[in-house]
Amino acid sequence: GAGVSQTPSNKVTEKGKYVELRCDPISGHTALYWYRQSLGQGPEFLIYFQGTGAADDSGLPNDRFFAVRPEGSVSTLKIQRTERGDSAVYLCASSPSPGEYEQYFGPGTRLTVT
Amino acid sequence: GENVEQHPSTLSVQEGDSAVIKCTYSDSASNYFPWYKQELGKGPQLIIDIRSNVGEKKDQRIAVTLNKTAKHFSLHITETQPEDSAVYFCAESGGTSYGKLTFGQGTILTVHP
Numbered sequence: 617g618a619g620v621s622q623t624p625s626n627k628v629t630e631k632g633k634y635v636e637l638r639c640d641p642i643s644g645h646t647a648l649y650w651y652r653q654s655l656g657q658g659p660e661f662l663i664y665f666q667g668t669g670a671a672d673d674s675g676l677p678n679d680r681f682f683a684v685r686p687e688g689s690v691s692t693l694k695i696q697r698t699e700r701g702d703s704a705v706y707l708c709a710s711s712p713s714p715g716e717y718e719q720y721f722g723p724g725t726r727l728t729v730t
Numbered sequence: 731g732e733n734v735e736q737h738p739s740t741l742s743v744q745e746g747d748s749a750v751i752k753c754t755y756s757d758s759a760s761n762y763f764p765w766y767k768q769e770l771g772k773g774p775q776l777i778i779d780i781r782s783n784v785g786e787k788k789d790q791r792i793a794v795t796l797n798k799t800a801k802h803f804s805l806h807i808t809e810t811q812p813e814d815s816a817v818y819f820c821a822e823s824g825g826t827s828y829g830k831l832t833f834g835q836g837t838i839l840t841v842h843p
Contacts, residue, residue, distance in 0.1 A: 620773070649830065658736075658819050658833030659774065672829060707773055717762045717781075717823060719831060721773035 618642070620722035622708050628728045629698055637693040637725045641710030648691050649709040649719060650683055659707050665691060666713070698729045732757045736820050736834025744842050749810050751818055751837045754802040759825025763796060763803045766819045768836075774819060778805070782824070810841045 621640040629635050641648050647666055651659035661675040665685045673683075680698075685691040695702055705726050709719040733756040743749050755763075761782035766774035780787045780794045780803065787794050791810075796803040807814055817838050821831040 647829070651831075656836070658734075658821075658836050659831070661830040661832070664829050666829075675830070709773075718764070718776060718779065720776060721766075723771075723773045 620708055620710055620720055622706075622722040622725050624725060625723065626726045626728075628730060630730055631698060631700060633698050635695050635698060635727065637695075637706050637727070639691045639693070639708030639722060641689065641691070641708070642720060644712070645710035645720075646688070646713050647711045647719075648685060649711075650691070650693050651707040651709065651721075653705045653707055653724070655704075662693070695727075698727075700729045703727055703729045732760070732822065732832040734820060734822055734832050734834040736837060738837060739835065740838045740840070742840045742842065743810055745810060745812060747810055749805075749807045749814070749839055749841075751805045751820070751839075752802060753804070753820035753822075753834050754800075755822045755832075756801070757822070757825045758798075758801065760822040761824035762822065763794070764821050764823075764831070765792075765794060765805045766821065766833075768817045768819065807839075810839075812841050812843050815839055815841045 623638045649664040650662040653659045663673040667688045680696045682694045705724040707724045709721045711719045736753045764779035767777045768774045791808045793806040817836045819836050820834040823831050
């Protein structure tokens, strides 16, 4: 079946602008995760959802970052007043439920802030 | 907080040789340990995982071992092939980090034909 999809695949924006990154999880997966991966590093946790609610947002770096999942499926990561340090690959993953552990990743969105 | 150390950072082997990557973790309550393979421009791909009630798990040429007392786990790839070349990440979850994965720094594996 279809895997996790993310759009756009690449996003270039100017410092100070607002961006939205979208994630479509595997159908039926109730848990959804966002990670950020800088060049040469492992992914770093940002936030995860169980259904529509954010179960853990402890990885969000500051209040410029926000994520929603209004219908328990598609999720959008929103970044306000982007900074050059926000440049990274933003990865989304889903799993059948948090307790089942296995997380399946999408291809990521490469964000470049100029 | 949770911490995962991964070694080596780069590993170069000849085709047919074995490759071993090691990780240590700090949270004694961690109970899930996956390994991911990431190719250039792609997302991480889950290749094998192990839970804390198991000491070893094999899947064809790939195996993972876990030592909970020492808090370390390892990935073993036998009969390596050029298509095994990629970046490999270990991760851990469970305990205080329930639901989220904490990743190691990655190992760049190069298999020379």
